[in-house]
Every structure is written in C-alpha cells, then in structure tokens.
Amino acid sequence: MTNAADYSWLIDGLPTLAVHIDGNERIAHVNAAASVIVAPSMIGRHHALALRRPEAQAAIRKGLDQGERCSTRYVVQGPSKDTVYTLTVIPVPKGQGIFCLFDDQSAAEDIQSMRRDFVANVSHELRSPLTSMLGFIETLRTSARNDAAARDRFLGIMEREAQRMSRLISDLLHLSRVESQERQRPMDMIQLADICRATITQLKGLAEASAVAVQLNDPGNLPLVRGDADQVQQVVQNLVENAIKYGKSGGVVTLTLSQAALPKSAAVRLDVSDKGSGIAPEHLPRLTERFYRVDDHRSRAVGGTGLGLAIVKHIMHRHRGRMLVTSDLGKGSTFSVLLPVD
Numbered sequence: 001m002t003n004a005a006d007y008s009w010l011i012d013g014l015p016t017l018a019v020h021i022d023g024n025e026r027i028a029h030v031n032a033a034a035s036v037i038v039a040p041s042m043i044g045r046h047h048a049l050a051l052r053r054p055e056a057q058a059a060i061r062k063g064l065d066q067g068e069r070c071s072t073r074y075v076v077q078g079p080s081k082d083t084v085y086t087l088t089v090i091p092v093p094k095g096q097g098i099f100c101l102f103d104d105q106s107a108a109e110d111i112q113s114m115r116r117d118f119v120a121n122v123s124h125e126l127r128s129p130l131t132s133m134l135g136f137i138e139t140l141r142t143s144a145r146n147d148a149a150a151r152d153r154f155l156g157i158m159e160r161e162a163q164r165m166s167r168l169i170s171d172l173l174h175l176s177r178v179e180s181q182e183r184q185r186p187m188d189m190i191q192l193a194d195i196c197r198a199t200i201t202q203l204k205g206l207a208e209a210s211a212v213a214v215q216l217n218d219p220g221n222l223p224l225v226r227g228d229a230d231q232v233q234q235v236v237q238n239l240v241e242n243a244i245k246y247g248k249s250g251g252v253v254t255l256t257l258s259q260a261a262l263p264k265s266a267a268v269r270l271d272v273s274d275k276g277s278g279i280a281p282e283h284l285p286r287l288t289e290r291f292y293r294v295d296d297h298r299s300r301a302v303g304g305t306g307l308g309l310a311i312v313k314h315i316m317h318r319h320r321g322r323m324l325v326t327s328d329l330g331k332g333s334t335f336s337v338l339l340p341v342d
Contacts, residue, residue: 007092007099017085017102021047023095025064037076037085037102051100056087063089063098074102084109121291125168125305129161164305171307175290178231178314186228186319192236192268192339193218195229196255199236203244210248214240217256225268225339231315232339238308239272239335247274247332262322265340273334279327287325288313312337 008029011018017034021027027047030038042050047060059072074087085102092098136154144150193216200207200214207214236255243253253274260269279287283294291306316323320340327333 007096019100020097021060021100022097028097034102059087059089060098060100063091067091118290122172125291126165129165132161133158168305171305171311174234175307175311175314178311178318182314182318184318186226188227188229189224189342190227190229190232191224192232192270193222193257195233195236196257196270199233199240202237203240206241207244210244212244212248212251212253214253215255217254219257222257222259222268223341226342227319227339231318235312235315235337236270238312242308243272243274247276251275260338262338262340267338267340269336269338271334271336273332275332278329278331279333280329284325284327
C-alpha cells in the first residue's frame with residue numbers, strides 16, 4: 001500500500017489550495033497555499049477538527065465513504081470579510097483517502113455582486129424620472145388637458161427629467177469607453193494649463209449663473225504630460241463643475257497648477273479647491289464609487305449622476321496618475337490630480 005506521505009510532492013506542486021486526507025480520515029499533508037484554511041499543526045489530526053463547516057464535511061464524507069468526486073461551495077469566515085471557496089473532493093486510488101482542492105471564488109463573487117449592484121443602481125436611477133414623466137403624461141391627457149399653466153409647468157419638469165436621463169446615459173457611455181481603454185496608455189503630449197483655461201471658458205456660463213468666480217493659478221513653464229486631451233479635459237471639467245455646484249456657497253473655485261512627484265516619475269499637479277461646506281471624513285474613501293453620493297437629494301437637484309468621480313478615477317488609472325481628496329467641514333474641499341511627466 002502506498003504511504004500517504006508519497007503524495008506530498010503532488011500536493012505541494014498544485015497551484016491551488018490543496019489538502020490530502022488519508023484513509024484513516026486524518027490530515028496527511030497541507031500545501032503552503034492551503035495553510036490559510038488548515039494550519040500545518042493539524043497534520044496527523046482528524047479532518048473534522050480543521051474543516052468544520054457542514055458543507056465541507058458532507059463532501060468529505062461522500063468522498064471517503066462512497067469514493068465519489070464531488071464539489072460544494074465553502075465559506076471561510078474572516079475578521080473583516082468572508083472568503084468563498086469551491087471545494088472539490090477527489091478520491092485517491094487504493095484507499096489512500098481524498099484530495100481536497102479549494103478554489104478561491106471571492107473575486108468572482110465580488111464581480112457578480114458589483115454587476116448586480118450596478119444593474120440595480122442604473123434601474124433605480126432611470127425608474128424615478130421615467131415614473132415621474134409617465135405620471136405627468138397621464139395628467140396632461142386627463143385633468144390638465146385644458147390647463148395651459150399646468151401643462152407648461154409639467155412640460156418643464158418632464159424636460160428636466162429627460163435631461164437627467166440623458167446625462168446618466170452619457171456618463172454610462174463615457175465610463176464604459178474609459179474602462180475599455182484603461183490598459184492603453186495615451187501617446188499624445190499635452191499642456192495641462194491650456195486644458196484648464198479651455199475648461200474655465202467652457203464653464204463660464206455655469207459659474208456666472210451660480211455666482212462663483214473661477215480662478216487659475218499657473219506658475220508657467222510646466223512640463224508637458226502624456227495624455228488623452230479629451231479625457232483629461234473631462235477630468236478637469238468634472239472636478240471644476242462639481243466645485244461650482246457643491247461649493248458655490250463659498251463663491252470662489254481655485255485651480256492651482258504645480259510641479260509634484262509620483263513614486264516613479266515627476267508629475268504635474270492640479271488642485272481644484274472650493275470654499276463650500278466640505279465633506280465628512282467617513283465619505284471620502286467612497287467618493288469614487290459608482291452612484292455613491294454624499295447628499296443624494298442635493299446631488300440630484302444639481303443634476304449629478306453619481307458617476308463623475310468614478311470616470312475621473314478610471315481616466316487617472318489609464319494615465320498612470322493619481323487622484324487625492326482633502327476636505328474640512330465648513331471650510332471646503334480640494335480635489336487633486338497628478339499626471340506623470342514622461
């Protein structure tokens with residue numbers, strides 16, 4: 001009969017987490033990867049002492065007693081997050097027990113969860129304006145058919161809701177396009193100061209309507225950076241537009257250009273600062289999540305889709321840059337982007 005230790009070379013050579021349980025139902029060997037599930041100190045002890053989950057025990061018993069290959073979903077509980085494994089039990093010939101292979105499915109589970117959340121968020125964002133528009137259409141066909149004042153008011157609301165859906169769809173398309181290009185580094189050389197000036201001109205009407213002064217501090221002679229001009233302008237536009245809309249209580253938005261450094265290169269830094277109400281610290285880590293809003297009602301009131309900073313994040317990834325956020329409640333916020341100098 002083959003000794004259980006003879007399989008240690010095979011277990012150690014597997015790229016996945018692997019455990020050998022011998023014919024005496026004791027743990028014979030654990031490879032290095034599987035030590036996160038079964039401690040090496042458990043070698044020689046009964047498998048039930050290390051693998052206690054009912055799902056795992058049912059699969060192990062089936063493999064040992066019936067000699068059948070089987071699989072089950074297995075969850076290892078962690079201090080901050082559970083890890084999801086697919087446990088595959090493979091009988092070893094000649095009564096030498098079973099191999100237990102653990103395939104980490106946590107990343108796939110996270111992706112599926114993100115997809116479900118994304119679909120749910122998009123559906124929710126579209127359902128609200130659609131429901132509102134359908135209600136107004138029904139009213140215009142019935143009780144407000146001959147009421148000119150109500151008709152004009154309802155049509156105005158419907159127009160705003162349609163524009164909101166249009167902005168959402170546009171941002172979704174932008175996000176999809178940016179994600180598809182994220183691994184393709186831009187090849188053009190651009191001057192960030194020129195893009196800042198063009199953006200300020202483009203948003204002049206919004207700034208005047210919001211009674212906000214937009215200022216640019218440019219030291220001049222900053223080096224060129226490698227970038228996609230359209231995408232970098234979208235970054236600057238998103239940050240300046242947010243500063244105008246959410247920081248307008250302060251009346252001033254300042255763009256400051258400077259030289260900086262990234263871990264592997266020099267960089268050009270742009271700080272977009274406002275003097276608004278600021279953002280609470282607990283919100284800062286989640287600002288770039290899709291559809292995350294600090295103030296849901298206020299965001300929708302000013303036309304926000306909840307995707308602007310997510311787009312900024314992915315554009316910065318493509319440019320091998322970095323985005324930073326600092327904020328003081330009651331004093332304002334500063335959103336910074338650093339673009340590497342080639």
